[in-house]
Amino acid sequence: MKDIAYKIFKMVLLIAVFVLLAGCNYDNQLTSKADAKETIGRAAWLAYWDLDAGGKDLQRIGKKLGKLSYFGAYFDAHDRMFIPQELSDKRKELKAKKEKYETYLTFINDKQNADESVIMKDIEVLRRIFATTASMDRHIDDLIALTLQGKYDGIEIDYERIWNDEQIAKSFSIFVDKLYKKAGENKLKLRVVLEPGTPFSIANLPQGPEYVVMFYNLYGLHSEPGPKANRGFIEKTVRQMKALRGETSVAFATGGCLWGDNGKRSLLSEAEAKTLAVTQDSKTQRDEESQCIVFEYQDMGVSYQVWYADVETLNYWIGIAKEQGVNNISIWRLGGNIDINKIE
Template sequence: MLAPRSLRKRSSRKQSVLRRVAILASVLCLLAAVGVAWLLIDNHSPDASKKPQRAESPPELSAWLADWEWEAGLSDLRTAAAGMSGLQVFAAYFDKEDHLTFTTEFQDAYGQIREAAETDGVEHLSLTVVNDILYEDGTESQKDADLIGRLTADSGSRGRHVEEIVNALRSYPFDGVELDYEKIPSSDWDGMSLLISELYERLAPLGKSLRVVLEPGIPFDKVKLPSGPTYVVMAYNLHGGFSGPGPKADLSFIRKLGAKMDSLPGEPYLALAAGGFDWLDSSGKVTSLTERQAEELASLSEASPGRDSESGSLHFRYEDDDGNKHTVWYADEETLALWAETARSIGYSHVAIWRLGGIGEESLGWMKSVGASS
């Protein structure tokens, strides 16, 4: 039986309203779902929360001082110290028995380095241990990959190495330790990660810090690095003794490296290299230069350095007294500032400088201003 016309009209209007409500509810649900999905995707993207949080950190600057050029390094330190929060002393190596050893230069210089750091207000002084083997005949094996395998082979070898480092800190009371172990075979990274973790756990109760240097080619997303230590990534070696002429780093290299670093724990440092290289055209022989040496070469040869737009680096060509042609690339104050600003723009405000000794006056002034502005 059909309902009266008036009832059918009211029923029809009611159903129409219900349909509109249902459609509106569906649209709202869809918009909400899209919004949630967007948030989830955004929070897991490489440009999400990590970078802004790191970018908000005040700038920090540290630098290395090498034992083989400690006097020139101390001279630079006295100028730039006001901007530095830390100094890493590149001084601990290994002997043929895989034990730590220190050069005579370091042993003679340690007291003056310590005094200068304290006098100039450097808050943190660290001992850098590097995987170079020094032999009694004066030869050496730099960045010895096999050494890493022996040091990290098992809990016993790692434990002995950890205790030897702790004993070194008793002989030379640094505030912390830095491991600069390079050319690590992929097969040794599990052991290396365990060494880092075990050393950190041993040092922490003693009030000592741990910092670890990482090469730019390491797959940070695959290597399991423990939280706790500070990590510093080398943002250089784009060109050098292994290549033809070019800058130590450029802006594209720094940005790509920064994206890789997002998987690292904590607030990593980006290491920038002062100075540059001199390439001999005829043989390809490469000579390392400090900034001051590069400036002197340019002045003596009456060359006018040009600035590369992709890296901010200076470069020039000259002819030596024997008629040999050379190409020089190097970093000055403007270069270092540009590299550091590029790093900061992608979320990395902590910078380390390799190395003190022969840095130009304007670059030292820039270093002094970095930490002072924080």
């Protein structure tokens, strides 16, 4: 009982420290003109399932942002795009505050079925909307209409798992070209998010949109324990993405992942990971190659390992990107980050 009480005490104490730090950081938001110029290329995502925590991070980092993406709209049972109501409500709330950054509506290829179950990163829905010129054009019109209704500055496309299917990949390039032209006619900008495994040199993507490459998932729910990114991964991917034409950006991920030797795997925010390390009385260390924080613990006979990024990790990754000549940085995502305002 004493051990349990001690752990609870430490968890409460840690949460109190987090709240105090957040308050101090919020009060210290003033940025100089030089800071604003340095961070003009910063962008971040606000996810519909974590709007409260994301909104708190936004309050602390908002003055450093050049772009904010609202994530996101996805397909309904009839292959038409819709925006979660809570995200639309947050958009109205923030728009009323007249924030000083560009806003984008992110479209993803998740699909909600009639029974409200969701297929993540659905390839078949893309196959259907790309099947004919008419279906592709109707889809583009849907994207334009939803973006204009929400009074966003631009469209962001985040369709995944497309490059393993030759026909979908070919159709996607045509789709991006047509969408870019139609968006321009409506005075909308276009960002296209790409996975790190994209065959950049042969993808035949048009010049015009901003291409945002994910620099994460080196390790994750799909793999054994390890960092979301490290120096070698970042340097290799930057070299490969130079084949893209036009403006490019790199996206780094906050938080981390937990792996259990019983097969359990789950994503964690930075705050969740730090709280877990304290409650489990775990010794943490910083991995040299990735600068991620790593710790292990046992619970109910199961051994767990956690890797996660804090602001020091993120700034290390950003520094590597800058070394490679990339200054446009996007952060996935807002919510559960302790010192997000200290992003460089």
